């Protein structure tokens with residue numbers, strides 16, 4: 166990673182909602198579930214651990230191995246992993262994320278279980294419990310799992326791999342261009358089944374990106390999300406359905422906790438996002454269908470795009 170490059174680099178490793186798909190008709194947009202890599206300064210942040218985190222983990226391990234021939238001279242892997250919620254499509258890659266099993270890795274995980282128990286306990290049961298041969302305490306890296314709430318801001322300081330959590334900090338009052346810190350603020354939206362989800366805003370050097378997955382914007386939009394994402398450089402927004410499928414008379418998707426492409430675009434417009442990347446597509450939507458949708462949406466605003474696996478956006 167370059168030092169102090171003063172921009173945020175985003176790479177999509179998983180853009181599907183619900184479950185992964187592997188089929189020749191899905192190769193262009195990709196079939197892995199939610200995972201996005203964000204590089205801000207010296208920090209690597211990962212948004213969600215769908216199956217996209219598996220090839221990302223493989224790449225990180227390759228980088229680690231090539232950093233030095235001698236094991237003890239290798240550059241340690243340092244990661245901040247943010248989990249929006251604990252539905253399967255956001256955690257199902259965690260078991261196979263290889264950096265978690267490298268001794269020198271420092272893994273700081275933040276998220277929210279939604280239940281009356283810690284995220285660590287819930288993950289130990291549903292990811293590393295009876296459904297998998299490895300237990301959470303078998304993981305060999307130096308990891309910590311933290312519950313995070315809306316009133317907290319995670320700060321990643323330059324040259325320090327230990328995140329600091331500040332309570333009741335108003336990120337709007339911080340001029341992020343004045344230092345080298347990365348600020349991660351949190352918004353909880355409640356439109357998703359079970360216990361809602363966490364949306365994340367990553368701010369660095371006066372730029373920001375907002376990650377809003379698994380959120381359903383009802384008529385009139387999500388005003389809290391619009392405020393949270395105001396003037397962001399990049400909004401990454403749930404776009405699971407077409408409006409037609411959302412309002413289908415046969416199998417309506419209203420109330421499933423996901424947005425349509427139109428809802429994502431309305432939110433981007435309302436919050437004045439400079440760029441919108443729609444993602445978390447329904448797993449039944451083939452490349453042909455998504456290309457057809459993208460061609461229509463592109464005519465409305467060329468800065469509103471559909472994410473693809475492997476796509477990189479620098480801001």
Ligand SMILES: [Zn+2]
Nearest residue numbers: 182183254379
């Ligand atoms: Zn999801």
Ligand SMILES: [Zn+2]
Nearest residue numbers: 250252357379
């Ligand atoms: Zn979900």
